[in-house]
Amino acid sequence: IQVTQSPSSLSASLGDRVTITCRASQGIGDRLSWYQQKPGKAPERLIHATSNLESGVPSRFSGSASGTEFTLTLSGLQPEDFATYYCLQHDRFPFTFGQGTKLEIK
Amino acid sequence: EVQVSESGGGLVQPGGSLRLSCAASGFPFNTFDMSWVRQAPGKGLDWVSVILGRDDSTYYADSVKGRFTISKDKSTNTLFLQMNSLRAEDTAVYYCTKGAWLDSWGQGTLVTVSS
16 A cells, blocks of 8 residues: 655744645555654654544644545644654555655744 | 663674564563564655564565564563665664554664675
């Protein structure tokens, strides 16, 4: 299963609302998760199974889906949100990541 | 507290072998899926392999199938990745993760394949 993530990079300002999209090449139900990675650090899972926030993840993060298109939305960007984001389809082996989206401060 | 910690990375020549280890604690290791993910320098995340907790079934990325073997020692709560026939393109930080859905990550261990 191929996963196409867009955009590859994104510039935004504090307080902005941004969306990142992953499109799967075939139906995967709700089996997509989102990860955040900061420079020099290991990734951390933000959301599992499309829309379920991990404990401790701020409510300004949300996930949704429409068919094979999955969206990560960040509402009201904070300084700590500037990072790289990845999606992962975990419906069928081999699992596959999206290409990543680097979110930068404008 | 869930903890996973990788070791065993280093410099190896093309065609060589290396075994990575991952020490796990804070959860019932024997019943959980465990995975390996890698990240080449400056690149994105690349799913490598998983071993399922329910029956020890294993799955691999096409790029490593036949060369890498995932296994675990239930007596010591340790996950392994045996890497053979290493290539320059296997150079990456290798992360051990808890769960097939990658819910907890180690800090990674760097593998460099170079002559």
